[in-house]
Amino acid sequence: MKCLPLIIASCCILLAGCSSPTVSQAPPSRAAQPPVAPATVVAGDYTGEWSNSDGISGTLEFSLKKPDNSPWQASVTFNYNGNEVPTTMDSIKVDGTQILLVYDYAVQDREGTVAMTGNLTGNTLKGSFEITKGDASPGTWQATRVR
Numbered sequence: 001m002k003c004l005p006l007i008i009a010s011c012c013i014l015l016a017g018c019s020s021p022t023v024s025q026a027p028p029s030r031a032a033q034p035p036v037a038p039a040t041v042v043a044g045d046y047t048g049e050w051s052n053s054d055g056i057s058g059t060l061e062f063s064l065k066k067p068d069n070s071p072w073q074a075s076v077t078f079n080y081n082g083n084e085v086p087t088t089m090d091s092i093k094v095d096g097t098q099i100l101l102v103y104d105y106a107v108q109d110r111e112g113t114v115a116m117t118g119n120l121t122g123n124t125l126k127g128s129f130e131i132t133k134g135d136a137s138p139g140t141w142q143a144t145r146v147r
Contacts, residue, residue, distance in 0.1 A: 040066045041096070041097060041120065042064055042094055042097060042099055042120050042125065043064050043065055043066050044063070044064060044145040044146075044147055045061075045062075045063045045145065045146050045147040046060075046061065046062050046063070046064075046125055046143035046144060046145050046146065047059070047060070047061050047143055047144065047146050048060050048061075048125075048126075048141060048142045048143025048144055049141065049142060049143075050078060050129065050139060050140070050141040051139050051140060051141075052136065052137040052138060052139030053137040053138055053139055054137045056080075056137075058078055058079035058080050058081075059078065059079040060076070060077075060078045060079070060141055060143055061076070061077045061078070061143075062074060062075060062076040062077070062101070062143065063075050064092075064094070064099065066094070071092070072092040072093075072094050073089075073092070074089050074092045074101055074103075075087070075089065076089070076101060076103050076116070078105075080107050083107075085105050085106070085107055086105075087103040087104060087105045087114075088103060088104045088105075089101065089102075089103050090102040090103055090104060090113065097119055097120040097121075098117070098118070098119050098120075099116075099117065099118050099119075099120075099125065099127075100115065100116070100117050101114075101115075101116045102114070102115050102116075102132070103116070104133075107136075110134060110135070111133070111134060112131050112133055112134025112135075112136055113131070113132045113133035113134065114129050114130070114131060114132070115129065115130050115132050116128075116129040116141065117129070118141070123144055123145040124142060124143070124144050124145070125142070125143050125144075125145070126140070126141065126142035126143070127140070127141060128140050128141070129141060
């Protein structure tokens with residue numbers, strides 16, 4: 001009889017280990033996972049300003065679009081010394097809230113290529129740019145979504 005409590009306790013432990021795993025092995029709640037930003041979160045039309053390390057500045061307008069089943073599209077126009085400068089887009093990379101736009105321009109018979117990187121916070125994209133071809137100075141930019 002002295003062994004009966006030990007046998008009962010052992011059986012209870014074995015039965016507890018054999019219980020249904022659905023409660024202890026349930027998948028994590030979806031609410032506990034951080035929200036994933038949609039791929040098109042940066043899409044829109046933006047207007048803002050740029051300035052380079054030489055103290056030169058101007059306005060900036062650009063558009064980012066992601067048509068269904070198509071690659072990203074972008075256009076950039078900036079103002080330099082009171083003149084609007086159109087650009088030709090070379091490449092577009094969007095990764096969540098981060099962008100990389102590479103485009104060519106011509107200012108006063110000088111051609112150049114810009115690599116513009118930025119990150120979206122709220123409705124504001126801001127970042128930096130560098131001249132990968134040409135003799136202009138690098139700088140920073142900031143633009144707010146208008147549409």
